[in-house]
Amino acid sequence: MNVHRRLAATGGALLALALATAGCTSSDDDAATAAASSSAAAKSSAEAAAAKPIEWQDCSSQIDPIIAGRPGADRDLAFQCGTTTVPVSYADPTGGTLQLFLVKATLAGQANRIGSLVVNPGGPGQSATDAAIQSALTLPTDVLGRFDVVGVDPRGVGLSDPAVECISDQQKDELFAADPRATDAASLATAFGRVDAVADACATKYKDALGAFDTVDTARDMDLVRQSLGDEQLTFLGYSYGTTLGSTYAELFPDRVRAMVLDGAVDPDAGLQQSAEAQAQAFEAAFDAFAANCLTLVSGCPLGFDPRLFVTDLLTQTAAAPVPSSRPGEIRQATPGLVLEAVRSALYQPSAWPQLTQSLAAARNGDAAGLLTLADSYTGRNDDGSYTNVVDANVAITCADTDEEFTQQQVSALVTDWGTRYPLFGADAALGLYTCSAWDAPRTPLPDRDAAGSAPILVIGTQGDPVTPVVGAADMAADLTSGVLLTWQGAGHTAYPKTECVTAAVDAYLIDLVVPQDGLTCPA
Template sequence: MTGPRRLAAAAVLLAVTLTGCTSGGSDETAASSPAAPATPVAQPIAWTDCDADIDQIIAGRPGAERDLAFSCGTTSVPASYDDPAGGPLDLFLVRATFAGQTDRIGSLLVNPGGPGQSATDAAVQSALTLPEDVLRRFDVVGLDPRGAGLSTPVECISDQQKDELFAVDPRTADAAALTTAFGQVDAVAAGCAEKYKEALGAFATVDSARDMDLVRESLGDEQLTFLGYSYGTTLGSTYAELFPERVRALVLDGAVDPDATAEEFAEQQAQAFEVAFDAFAANCTALLAGCPIGADPRTSVTDLLTQAGTTPVPSSRAGETRQATPGLVLNGIRSALYQPSAWPQLAQSLAAARAGDAAGILTLADTYTGRNDDGTYTNVVDANVAVTCADTEERRTADQVRTVLAEWSTQYPLFGADAALGLYTCSPWQAPRTPLPARDAAGSAPILVIGTQGDPVTPLPGAQDMAADLTSGALLTWAGNGHTAYPKTDCVTAAVNAYLIDLVVPAEGTVCPA
C-alpha cells in the first residue's frame, strides 16, 4: 500500500504529499467548520463487472489467488456544494468482494494518500493484502477523489513541464537559478488557471469529504468505515468534522499533523527524511557483504549529487534520453526511503549511478512522480498541487522562501532545500481556496490514529497531534521504520482488525514493537 508521496518542490508540490504530500497546516481563517451547504441528493452507483480487466492487471501479484470479485462503478456529485443544482461532477469507484464473506458489516472505504493517488488502485491492492478476517466482513471500496485517478481528473501540467521541474537542482543557492525555479512554478499556476478558471477551486478536501458522504449513502451504509493513509488521514478527519454522527470507524494511519503550518510541517518532514537516510545508511553499512556505496553513504551521496550537478548521469535503459540531475537523484532516494524494503534497491541504484549508470535511480524517481515508461505521467502531480493549494490560504513570497532555503540547506543537507522550495508552491496559485477546518470531530465515535516512530513522510508528532485534537481520538504507535504501519506487523494488525470489526479501541498508550 503506498501512502502519499512528497513530490519535489521544484515540481510545484508542497510536501507530503504521494504528499506531499499533503497540506498539513490549519490556518487561523479555518478555526471553525465551514457552513453547512444546501443538502444534495445521493445518486445511485452504476456498477459493472470488471473482473476480467482487474484479474489481468493483478496476475502474478501476491494475493491474486484470493477468490475476489471486482466491480467498477460511476456516480455523480455536485461540482459545487454551494450550488448543488449547478451541475454534476463524475466520480469513479472500484469495489472488491471476497467470496468467503460472512456476517457482512458493510463497506470499507480506503484512501492511499497523496493527495492525488488513486483510491481505486488502492482498493485492488488492499483486496490482495488486507487480512482475510477483514475481507470476510467488508467489501473494500476505493473512491477516486474528485480530480484524482479517474474521477474527472485535473490535468493542466504538461509532461515536458514535469520533466523540467523534476530535473531542477533544489539545492542551488544561485539567485538566477532560484528565480528560474520560481518562474516555473508561476507558469504552472498560470496554465492551470487559464484552463480551469474558477473551477480550479473545486478540488478541495472539504468537498471530497462531502462526496464521500454521498457515496456512503449510495453504498447503503448508515455510517462510514474508513481506512486512510497519510493525506487520507486529512480526508478522513475532515469527514469526521463535517459528519461526526456518521462515523462508525476511522483508521487514520500515518497522520498528517493538523496543527502544523506548511512551514512547520515541511521542516518536520525534512528532518525526518534526514533521520530516515541515516537509518538506511546504518542498515547498509551493517551488511555482511558490505555497503555497495561504501562505509560512509552520506558522503557518497553528497559526492554523487555534486557529480550530477556538473555532469548529469546517463542511463543504460533502452530509449531513455534523460540524464540524472541532482533533483532526479534526490527523488529516487526519497522514493526508497518510504519503506525499508526498498533500501537494498536504493543502495544498488546509488552504486550504479556512481559508476555511471542512472537507470536504477531514475526508476525509483519515476515511481515516486508517476512517470510512465513512455515518458508520459499520471495526473498525480496535477491533482496533488490542485488539492494542496485549494486547502490552504498560506502564501510565501520568493524572498521569504530564499531565507528559509538558506537556513534549511545547512540544517538538513539532503532534503532541506527541496522542502523550502516547496513553500512557494501555492503562492501564485490562482483559484478559490477552501481551507481545512479545525478538526475535533466532537460527537464522533472513537477514531483510531496510528503513528510510526520512524516515518519520514508523516512524522510521529503529527499522529500525536491528530489524536490529541480529536475528541474521541485514540493513538496507536508503531516503533518501526517507514511510512504507515497497517498491516505490516502482527501487533498493529491485531489492533486494527479488532477496531474495524468489533469497534474495540486499543488501550491508551499502546506501542507495538518494531
C-alpha cells in the same frame, strides 16, 4: 515546486487503460468546461445534495491481468467498477456535477457482512481505486470476510472526471530534474519562474473552477458515496493525506462515523512551514537509518564507509555531468533532482533500501537506470514519458486547502537556512513553500477538527516515518475528542497491516469495534 508526499500509483496507468478500453470511462469530456460551468453556480441553495445511484459493472476481467503474479492475487476476488455523480458546488447542489469513479473488491465466501470499508491512500492525488485493488490483495482475510473494500478516486484525481490536468509532461520533467540544492539568486529565480508558469497554466485552463478540488468538498462527496453504498455509517481506512480527508469527514459528519483508522497522520496543528521543516528533518533521519543499515551488511556497504558522503559526491558528479541510463529507449540522464527523487522514493519503506543501494552504486559507475526507475515510481512518470495526473491533483488539492502564502524573499531565506541544516532535503522542502503562493484559485482552508460527537477514531503513528512524522499522530489524536493513539516503533511510511501487534488492534477495531488502549505502543 516540491510535492512532498508519496505520488506513485500502483498500476494506475494500466488500470486506466484497461477500463477505458472496456468502455467503463468517458474520454471526451472537456475537463475545464465541465468544472467551470458548474463552479460558476455559486448561489446558496436550501436544497441538500442527494446521493445518486452507483452504476456498477463487473470489471474482474480487466483487473485480473493487472494483478496477476502479485502476492495475494490467488485470493478469490471479484471486482466491480462504477460511477456516480456529485455536485461541484454544494452551495448549489442542483448545478453542474462531477463524475466519481469507484472500484469495489469482494472476497468470495463473505459471512456476516458488515458493510463497505472505504480506503484512501493519500497523496493528495493518489488513486483510491488502485488502493482498493491493492488492499484486496494485502488486507487480512478476516477483514475482507466482513467488508467489501471500496476505493473512490476523489474529485480531480485518477479516473474521476474531470481529473485535474494542467501541468505538461515537459514541465514535470524540468521540475523534477532541476537541482533543488541550488541556492544562488539566478537558480532561485528560474525555480520561481517554473512554479509561476505552472500556476499560470492551471489558472488559464480552469479559472475559478480550480478551487473546486478541495478536501472539504471531497469529504462531502464521501458522505454521498456512503449513502449510495447503502451504509448507515462510514467505516474508513485512510493513509497519510487520507487522514486529513478522514478527519475532515468526521468533523463534518461526526454522527456518521462507525469506525475510522487514520494511519500516518498529517499533523493538523502544523502550518505549511512547520510541516515542511518537520518532513525535511524526518527524511534526513530516514536517510541516516538507511545509511546505518547499509553499514551493517555482511558483504560490506557498496556505498563505502560514509553513504551520505557517497550521495553528496554523486550529486556533485551529476550536476557537472548527468549520468546516462542503460534502459532501452531512455534519453534522460540522472541529474541531482532525479537522484534526490529516487532517494526520497526509496526512503518511504525499508524494503526499498536494497534497491536504492544498488541503484546508487550503479549510477556512480555510469548507469542511472535504477535511479530513474525509483524516481519515476515516485513522480508517476510512465515508460512512454507521459505522466499520470497525480502531480497536478496534488498541487491543486494542497493549494485549495490553505490560504497560507510566502514571498519569494521568505522562501529564499529558508532555502539557504534549511539547505544548511538539512543538506539533502532542506532546500527542496523550503522551495516547495512557494507553490501555493503562486496559485491563483479560490481557497477552502481546512477546518479545525475535533469531531465532537464521533465514535472512537483510531490514529496510528510510526516512530520512523519520514513523510508524516510521528508527532502528527499524537497531535491528531489529541485534537479529536474521541481520538485514540496507537504508536508503532517501526520505520517507513504508515503501519497497517505490516506488523502483528498493529494488525491485531486494527482488525479488532474495524470488525468488532473493540478500541485499543489509548497510547498503546507496538514494537518494531
